[in-house]
Every structure is written in structure tokens, then in C-alpha cells.
Amino acid sequence: MWERLTATLTSLNALELTVLLGATLVAGLVRGFSGFGSAMILVPSYSLVFGPAVAIPIMSLVDVAGTLGLLPRAVRSCNWREVAPLTLGASLLLPLGVYLLIVVDQELLRWIISLTILLLVLVMASGWRYTVAPTAWFSVGVGGAAGLMGGSIGIAGPPVILFWLGGQAKAVTVRANIIVFLALVTIVAWISFFVGGLFTSQVLTMSVLLAPIYAVAIWAGARGFRFADERWFRRLAFGIVAVIALLSLLG
Template identity: 40%
Template sequence: MAFVLHPFHVIRKVPRGHAAFNLSRHAIRGVDQMIELDGNLLAAAGFMALGGFLRGFLGFGGSMAAVPGLSLIYGPLGAVSIVLLADIGAVIQLLRTAIRESDKQVVAPLALASVLTTPLGAWLLINLDPGDMRRAIAITVLGFVIVLILGWRYQRPPSLPVVIGVGTVGGVLSGSAGMGAPPAVLFLLSGPHGHKAVRANIIGYLAVANMTALVTIWLHGALTVDILWRALVLAPPYLIAIWIGGRLFHNASEIFFRYAALATTAVIGVYALLA
């Protein structure tokens, strides 16, 4: 038995099996699905906002913060694709800063080496155990974080072979384990640049690395219409949070920035170790 509201605001009892009863049942089910969808969307927007804040403040960390939570809703591939698509707006927002303040002699070979070696990482992902690789990478990253916390830094600009080597490692790790940022971030933090230049260098490097990853996903036919729509809906909280993070960065000291970047990288390492 169901109650149906008629146009003249008269509530009538409707027996089971009646067309109006079935219609009301489907309407209630639709409302339940909408509420569930809204709950997922709110959670996804929260994950995107957190990732956007880190991306705006540190220059990296967007994927690290957003992808684990989004994976529970949209699956790993959907989560990565949504963040990379939304990050197109981040690149547009942050690229002017990267061009103005970055060290092109470091960023250009670093990014180029990463682009060229990402396919090698993808091949390793197919042929080796990604879990073992990820854990080995995580241990290496955490070890380097400890070294930097103890105060070790380059005292002079690194040579070109060193820069290319770091970019190569970043590209391989990006293709094999989705962890291309930590090697470059730790390398840039260990150099003689100030925190504004470090952030700009990270932004420039990730602009190229993330676009390479997005093109790779597109070539594999994984960018569906659903993913494109979800990225479009979730981009605003991500981009607004990037703007907030960028504004707060300008009031942050160099020491705070470095320790925040190291702490974020350490969290990435721990997550990769335990995942």
C-alpha cells in the first residue's frame, strides 16, 4: 500500500501492483540513488580540495592526497585520470609562476629525461611485480627524506648528468609505480635554490610529467565520457584550493616550506610502503 498525492492535494491509498504504486517506488529508489551520489560527490570534492591545497602550496602532492580517496569511489584508473584532467587547470594557474621563477637549466633536462623514460617504467610495470617495486622505492624515498631532515644539501648547482639521472629515475618510477614526483622533489629540495625557486621548479617539472601521464592514459583509451564529466565537476574545488594554497605559500617561511614538503614526501613514502 502506498500514499499518492494527487493534483488537488488529496492523499489516496493505492494498492500494490497499481501503476501509481510502482511509479512512487521507482521515484523513491531514484531519490536514494541521488542521495548516495551526492554523498560520493561531496567526499570526492573534499579529497580534491585537499589535493588542490597541497598542489597550490607545495607545487606537488595533489595526486597523493586525492587519488587514494577517489580510488574508493571511482577506482584507481578513474581516480588518477580525474586528477590529471583537473590538473590541466592547475598547470594553467601555476605555469606563469614556474616560467618566471624556475631554473630552466634544471627543469628542462629533468622533465625531458622523465618524458623519455616513462614508457620504460610502463614496460617494467607489465613485466615485474609492481608491489615489490613500490616498496623498494618507498624505502629509498624515506631514506633520502631522513638524510635531508638531517640537513644535507648540495653546496653547488648539480651537473647535467646528475639532473638527467634524476629525471630518468622519475620517469621510470612514474611509469612503473605512479611515483614520479618524490625523486624530483627530494632532488630539488637538496639543491641551493630558495623555496620560491624550488616550488617553481617542481611546478614546471610536474606540468610536463603529468601531461605525459595523461597522454599515455588517453592513448590506451581509458578516458571515458564518465571520467571527463566527473573531472569537469570536481575541477572547481581543486582549482579553488590551489588558489588558496598559493596565497598561503607567499606568507610561508623557507624553513616551514621545506619541512612541509619533506613531511608530505615522507607520507607518500609510508603510504607506498604499506599499500
């Protein structure tokens, strides 16, 4: 493992290492504070260095630190009747998304990722919410969209975030729902990545390097959730995500 880690590090230049470490730190802070948003930072940043087919599996493993730290409390606070149909929909379409991740041209996919993130930032920052009472099948459909996006571009959170923020649930319940949903979707993603042969030695080595940095940043972000101004932090997070997506387009 140490030999692989050394070989991987020496293959990266200073700028690439800075991008990886900086993105991991910032994404961890955002994840710890809000419970979501890290993929919108990690995927375009990691894709600049490795390409999406390597970046997305790395992100899924690195984010384990965030999931394990936030999951116990979220499991107690979430609404399982809301989480279950979305998880079902995501599980059905996520493998198709992973297939697209494997077969679509990586440069084209990187552009799709960046443009999708910019669009999502505009929608989420505008305050738009889904306000019609959802049916069970509509919930499954939203989950399916999230699964397809999660498998193909590594971003499963925004569709369900917009969906749940449009309801009447308390912020604590919405945050818990999102954390539990992303944890369950990650398990499905791992199975699909394994079947697709995406868990390479490079992916595993980089995950071992980056996960501890991410875990510390999540801890700091979670502590900040108690004291920081949520509105100010969300604006800052949206700004960071937008800048990273733009830089990815130029990369």
C-alpha cells in the same frame, strides 16, 4: 555530459563521495601553497574509490587547474638548464610506467602506491637531501625515475623535489622548477594515457566534477603561501599524506 555526471554520482556511496571531495580540497590547498604534493594525496584517495588505472588519469586532468594557475610566474622564475634534462629523462620512461599501470594487478598496484608514499614521506620529512654535484646524465636519470613513477603510480614529483632541494638554488627557483617540470611531464602523460585508452568517459566526467573544487582550493593555498609558516605547513602536509597512505592500505 549531465546525464553521465548524474549517473556517475549516483553510482558512488556517501563515503566514496566524501573521500573524493575531501581529498580534492586538501590536495588543492597543499598544491597551491607548496607547488607540489597533491598527487601524494589524490592518487591513493582516488584509488580507493576507482583503482589506480582510473584514479591516475583523473588526477592528471584535475591538476590542470593547479598547473595553469601557477605556471605563468613559474616559467619566468625557473632555471631551464636544470628543468630540460630531467624532463628528457621523464619523457623517455613515462610511457613504460603507463604500460605498467595498465598491465599490473590493480590491488597490488594500490599497495605499491601507498607503501611508496609512506617511504617518500619518511625520506622527505627526515630532511635528507642529495648533495653531490650532479652531472647531466645523472639529471636525466633522476628525470627517468620520476617519469617511471609518474606513469605507473602517478607520483612524479618526489624524486626531482629531493634532487633540487639538495642544490644551492633559492626556494623560489626550486618551486618554479618543480611546477614547470610537472606541467611538461603532464603533457607526456596525457599522450600516453590517450594511446593506452585510459581517458574513458568516467575519467572525463569525474574530472569535470572535481576540477572546480581543486581550483578554488589552490587559490586559497596560494594566498596562504604569502602568510603561513612554511615549516609548520610542511609538517602538516606530510602528516596528512602519511595518514591517507595508511588509510589506503587498510581500505
